[in-house]
Amino acid sequence: MKKTAEINKTPVCKVRMQAISDVMSLLSGKWKFHIIGTLIEGNTLGFMDLLREVNGIGSKMLSKELQDLEMNKLISRTVHNTKPVTVSYAITEYGQTLLPMINEMAKWGVNYRKMVFNEHVI
Amino acid sequence: MKKTAEINKTPVCKVRMQAISDVMSLLSGKWKFHIIGTLIEGNTLGFMDLLREVNGIGSKMLSKELQDLEMNKLISRTVHNTKPVTVSYAITEYGQTLLPMINEMAKWGVNYRKMVFNEHVI
DNA sequence: CAGGATCCTTTACGATACTG
DNA sequence: CAGTATCGTAAAGGATCCTG
Numbered sequence: 137m138k139k140t141a142e143i144n145k146t147p148v149c150k151v152r153m154q155a156i157s158d159v160m161s162l163l164s165g166k167w168k169f170h171i172i173g174t175l176i177e178g179n180t181l182g183f184m185d186l187l188r189e190v191n192g193i194g195s196k197m198l199s200k201e202l203q204d205l206e207m208n209k210l211i212s213r214t215v216h217n218t219k220p221v222t223v224s225y226a227i228t229e230y231g232q233t234l235l236p237m238i239n240e241m242a243k244w245g246v247n248y249r250k251m252v253f254n255e256h257v258i
Numbered sequence: 259m260k261k262t263a264e265i266n267k268t269p270v271c272k273v274r275m276q277a278i279s280d281v282m283s284l285l286s287g288k289w290k291f292h293i294i295g296t297l298i299e300g301n302t303l304g305f306m307d308l309l310r311e312v313n314g315i316g317s318k319m320l321s322k323e324l325q326d327l328e329m330n331k332l333i334s335r336t337v338h339n340t341k342p343v344t345v346s347y348a349i350t351e352y353g354q355t356l357l358p359m360i361n362e363m364a365k366w367g368v369n370y371r372k373m374v375f376n377e378h379v380i
Numbered sequence: 381c382a383g384g385a386t387c388c389t390t391t392a393c394g395a396t397a398c399t400g
Numbered sequence: 401c402a403g404t405a406t407c408g409t410a411a412a413g414g415a416t417c418c419t420g
Contacts, residue, residue: 155367156291156360162370166413169278183382194414199383220381220420230373237366238278240359245277248284251352288393305402316394321403342400342401 159237162208167193167201172234175211175227182224210234281359284330289315289323294356297333297349304346332356 163169167190174189175181181189186198193201202225205211210231216222285291289312296311297303303311309320324347327333332353338344 151368152364153292153295155364155371156295157367158370159363159367160291169282170275173275173278187382194416195383196385196415197413215382218381222381223383233369234366237359237362240362241281242274242277244356244359245279245281246273247355248280249277309402316396317403318395318405319393337402340401344401345403 162204162210165201165204167197168205169238171198171201171205172210172227172231173238175225176231176235176238178227180224180226182222186225205231284326284332287323289319290327291360293320293323293327294332294349294353295360297347298353298357298360300349302346302348304344308347327353 163172170190170193171186174186179185183195183198183202186202187193187195190198202211202213206213209228212226212228214224214226216224285294292312292315293308296308301307305317305320305324308324309315309317312320315323324333324335328335331350334348334350336346336348338346
């Protein structure tokens with residue numbers, strides 16, 4: 137039960153732990169990834185569009201999550217001069233930078249599913 | 259407010275959304291990344307070691323999170339024939355495959371901090 | 381259409397004490 | 401040492417209704 141010395145190549149040091157905490161806090165909750173995932177395809181969608189696309193979400197949660205994401209500059213919110221008013225949401229340029237991370241997550245997750253599936257088959 | 263056609267290069271389709279949900283569910287909560295991050299450096303640690311290394315966690319949460327992670331084959335638990343019994347935890351080979359994803363998350367998070375910091379300075 | 385207000389249920393988390 | 405049991409709080413999430 138000795139601690140291996142600090143010869144590690146990719147230590148998850150304090151700074152990195154904090155960074156990951158930041159990410160988790162920005163994207164925490166049941167819906168943020170789903171919303172980002174929907175918008176990151178490049179779509180510009182209205183509130184009702186998102187209500188339909190993000191399966192299962194209610195208007196209260198959607199509203200709150202959109203505010204969080206906008207506050208963190210990951211998505212943009214545009215109000216249009218129509219009556220009644222319409223609003224459109226889109227991913228920001230900065231939000232796009234999430235893509236490599238999302239890709240890694242999806243890649244790992246897909247592989248995980250395969251593994252679980254195969255083990256069950258055996 | 260038209261939906262852009264499906265000409266996207268990296269669409270976050272249903273399968274990928276599900277995969278990301280899996281990842282989030284495996285690694286959700288306040289502590290899992292911290293535990294994984296501690297063990298992924300290659301250390302083999304006992305319960306008390308982790309209680310010290312994972313800052314702020316209590317024995318109840320630690321115990322629960324360790325069970326979750328073990329159930330998902332991300333960490334291993336070994337009981338030793340000592341008195342009183344000691345137990346050691348380590349990352350599994352499969353758990354190691356999380357590293358690319360964790361690296362991307364840390365990278366994005368570090369960059370995010372920089373951005374927030376710079377904006378505040380201006 | 382785009383949300384806010386209200387109320388309610390369900391998890392997550394934490395402190396403390398205790399056991400083999 | 402390595403946990404479990406019990407209790408309590410706080411946060412997340414959901415259903416429904418309402419408004420400019």
